[in-house]
Amino acid sequence: MKKPKITITLxxxxxxxxxxxxxxxxxxxxxxxxxxxxxxxxxxxxxxYVDILRYGGKLPSQPDGSIRFCCPDVDVINVFKIQVEEGTE
Incomplete structure (x- = not known):
């Protein structure tokens, strides 16, 4: 089973x-x-999120298909985007 490459971007x-x-x-x-x-x-x-995506699961996404999450620090609230690409085993 090939694992997708996961990139997390702020x-x-x-x-x-x-x-x-x-x-x-x-x-x-x-x-x-x-x-x-x-x-x-x-x-x-x-x-x-990454664990679900790595093993073939699906997540709710934005209209453009991206998956986003926030850091839990209420004073900072960084918003990250998860990108999934085909990877190697």
Missing amino acids: VDQKGTQGCHRGHRIGDSFDFDTQRGELCPMAMHVAFP
């Missing part, structure tokens, strides 16, 4: 404070090779 910020981890809009992370660079709070939210 696309917006809704809170009143900057990210405590220093993430900025446009930062992008390869789930397989860079997940340790992503804020642990955001990763905690992202993981169930």
Whole structure:
């Protein structure tokens, strides 16, 4: 079974404070090779989505087909987009 490549990109910020981890809009992370660079709070939210997508599940998406989630820090509220691409085993 081939696993899709998962990329997580910071696309917006809704809170009143900057990210405590220093993430900025446009930062992008390869789930397989860079997940340790992503804020642990955001990763905690992202993981169930990634797990579902990795094993063939479907998630509700935006009108453009993208999947988005927010970090749980109410003062920051970074908005991330998950992109799925065909990958290797």
